[in-house]
Every structure is written in C-alpha cells, then in structure tokens.
Amino acid sequence: MEANARLSLAIAPFDNVLNSPNPEPALSLIRTAIVAGLAAALVAAPAAGAFAAPLFAPAAKASATKAAAPQRRPVRFAATAPAPGGLLVIPASGADQAGARAASLLPEQRAAIARAAKAAGFSYGARKTLVLRGIGDFDQIILLGLGDKPAANDIQMAGAVIGRALAGDTGAVTLLAPDMDAAALAELAVGFGIGEYRSDLYSSDRKAAAAAPVTIVADAAPAAAELYRARGLPLVEAMEWARDISNEPANIVYPESFVERTRAAFAGIPGVSIEVLDVPAMQKLGMGALTGVGAGSARPPRLLVVRYKGAGAPDGGPVVLAGKGITFDSGGISIKPSANMGNMKMDMSGAAAVVATVLSLSKSAAPVNVVAVGALAENMPDGGAIRPGDVLTAMNGKTIEVINTDAEGRLVLSDALVWSERNLKPAVLVDVATLTGAVGTALSDDYAGLFSRHDDLAAKLTSAGAATGEDLWRLPLHPSYAKDVSSTIADIKNSGEGGAGAGTGAWFIGEFISRDIPWAHLDIAGVAYGAPADWKPAGSAGFGIRLLDRFVRDWGK
C-alpha cells in the first residue's frame, strides 16, 4: 500500500524545464527492498557465510539506481509575477528595498507588509525571516533578510534558508527580486535548491518535493535562467549527490558501490573518463598502504579516478583533487568507542566532495582539466586486518609503521598521492579528508583546516573558501612534525608524538608527494557533517564542493 503511494508520487508529472529529468522510479521503494533483502540474506546465511557474496548482490543493485524521487521544486525565472497566491517571498536588506521589490503588489498589501514588519521589529538581518499571513490571496508572505551589502554567498545562504523553511510546503513559491542582477538571482536559486535537500533517505514519510515551481521574478530573468542552467543547477545536483552518498549507510555505500554510483552519475557527460583499480591492480603497483587499510573488510578497497577535460582547458597538467574515502571507519583493531561511531559512514566525505566537484565542473562544461582521485576502503577489524605495530610499504617504497589503525586516512591517501604524481603529472594537488578530530578541537565547525607549503596555493584556496562561504584556516606544517612521525623500525609512523594531531597528520600525507608540486591538505573532519542548521538537515553538509568548484575554475587565471 504505502509502496504504491510512494510510486505514484515519484512518477507524478513535474515540470523539468530547468531541473534535469529524473527518470528513475521511486528510489525509496528500491531502498526498502534492498534493506529487506539484506536483512533476509543476513537471517538466511549460515554463520560462516555471513559475509559471502549473496549479501552483496542486492546492494550492488542499489548503486545502479542512484536518484530519489525529485528532491527539488522546478525553478523558473520570469519577468512578471504569476497570479497572486501560494507562498510569496520578498528578499531584502531593509524596509525600503522590501517595499520597492513588492511594487507589483496592491498598495494596501504593501502597507500591510510594512506595518507588520515594523510592529514585529523585523531587522532584515542576514538569514532572518518573518512570516505574515492573511494578506491578499497569499497563503504566506515571507520577508527574507539579506543583511547589509550581501555578498554572493550571503544571497545563496539566504536562498538556502528559505528553501529549507519551505521544503515541506506544497504551494507554489514566488520570489520577488525585480532589480536583482542575474548573478545574484542565480545564487538565490542555487541556495533554494541546496536548502531543499533532505537527509531522511530511508524514512517511510519521505516525500517527493512539491511539484509546484519556485518562480523568481526579476527583470534579468533570461540571463539569470541561463546562468542557473549552465552553472547553478549542476552545482546543486553535485551537492545533492555528495550528500546522498555521504548520508547513505555503510551497508549500502562501500568501495564498489561508491564506484558504481560514480559511474551512474557521470554517464553520458562529455569529456569524462573513469578508471578503477581493484585489489590485484593495486597490489601489482605495490600500494600496500591502501590495500592494508582495506584488508580487514569483506568489502575490498578501490582506487577511483575520474578525469575531466573540458573544451578550452589550459595546457599542462591537471588540477588533481584526492579524497579520503573510508566508507566506514570502525577504527580497525584500534577500535573506536561506540558513541557516534555511526557517523563514520561519512568518513568518505572527502572522496564524495572531490568526485562531486568534478561532477559539477563536467556537467557545466567548464573549460578546466581536473581529476578526482578517491581512495576508497572500509576500515574493519577482522582476522585479515592490519595490527598496531605492523609495517606497510607504500607504492613509492616508503615503509610505514602502523601505530594506530584508526589513523587510516593518511595511509590510503599516501598511496593515492604517489599514484597521482606518477600517473597524472599534476599541476597542483589538493587532498580533502575527514582526517582528525584534532582539527575540530582547534577550529570547531567554523573553518576547515588548510595545510600547505605553497603560499600562493594556500591564498587561492583561502579566497575560494571565503567567496563561497566554505571558510579555511591555515595551520602550520612545522618542521618539528618530522620528528613526531619518525619511527624506530620504519621510515615513518602513522601517528605522531606531540600535541599537533591535525598537523602531524598533514605532515605524514605531505611526505608522499614531491615538494616541488604545489600541494595542500584540507582537513574537513570538523565541517563535513553535523547537526541540523537553518540551511541543512542533520548529516552531511556537502562541504568543499562550492569551494573546490570555484578554486578549479579560477586556477591558472
């Protein structure tokens, strides 16, 4: 019964003038079936065969059916407002601007809005909202504060706040911004789409987004529509992809299914090629660190490489973005405490961010040369697992003493960086990882940690972060960290002495790339996921995609 109801929702017609078509039926149905199938397999399997192949078969199907029912309203831009009704949003920095933007309303409606805003003491501060009812034919009129002199990312975040606030409403939404320029209008639409994202992937109550559109009314509508189509929507879709794959539980997303979902997401996009290294291929290359981390799991590791070269891309080596993709981090033999261990399904957020960045760039046909490298493994403690004290040999022959099997992100990245340097000849390499708890202790969720020996690269990343609202704070790579990670039995050890946990982790990774290649490490452990906020639900924040999309487009300019 319920399944049928969901199916009809999913196939209900919806306007996709600007939203890309979404041909796959009711994912929730498929997901339900998969979970049921897994449960049945677990019950049916004999103890010794609990991790045998049949367990994986249904989940492998899951990865082929990527998308859910539409998560977003269709977006329209129009020069004139539709008939009064539904939800009307007036974004403004102050009362005068709100009055001007509401010029298409009747004089008594404008007066009522002004009176109500004044009576409520509404300040039009950034991301503040005031809901008014009983005015004209509108179900609600919502004043959306933009704050003083909003930058592009402030407008995007205001859009996200209103997108999230209205995600459960079914009525048509009209945003009045007649004088806003095309770039700001596109940001508003992007934000609205980001804000509509829902993380309740397996909730029986999960519904498709309203079929009624959001209409953004402005004089610059045609130019805004083109900007949104060309660049905005690909970014929204990429963030949605990254947050979905991060929020998915680890019984659904593991290295092989991560690869399959990547293939599905990129199918048919010009200029993209995907390469995948399995365990025998990695062993042949001597990638003992990455394969070592995956050795304790029944789900084998992978190295995922997504290349994109757009028409008009500059000559020279690509921008390489390498991501930590631990699809579940139990800690391994150095097992983590139970509290919040479930969040470790999101320990692949770095890999999700770099793949999604290339998704956004390729879908928007950006004139760039970029490669995402995902170091994918599940860190589990079975009889094949690496132990504290073990020595692993990375692809470049460097030997690594494993002090702590929970410091596995740097291990998988070490082989990913060596492979990237040898096979991609990077012009620049940025790695992205939920690497250390220490970075959150230092920077909370206000900043991701940035480590680099290349000042120009650090400056470019910092400014891309500031422009997109994904802020970075540069932390040191002090030469003393070399001593902190020195081993008595091997070339290096994977856990540092001393207190700079985020810094020694970064130092370790930097030992696996030549110093003349511009390299930066982003530790996103404090910002990649968390509690609900005004612009996002609980779970993945999709951190890094906006920042890296901007960084790659600007690289070399």
Ligand SMILES: [Zn+2]
């Ligand atoms: Zn770990």
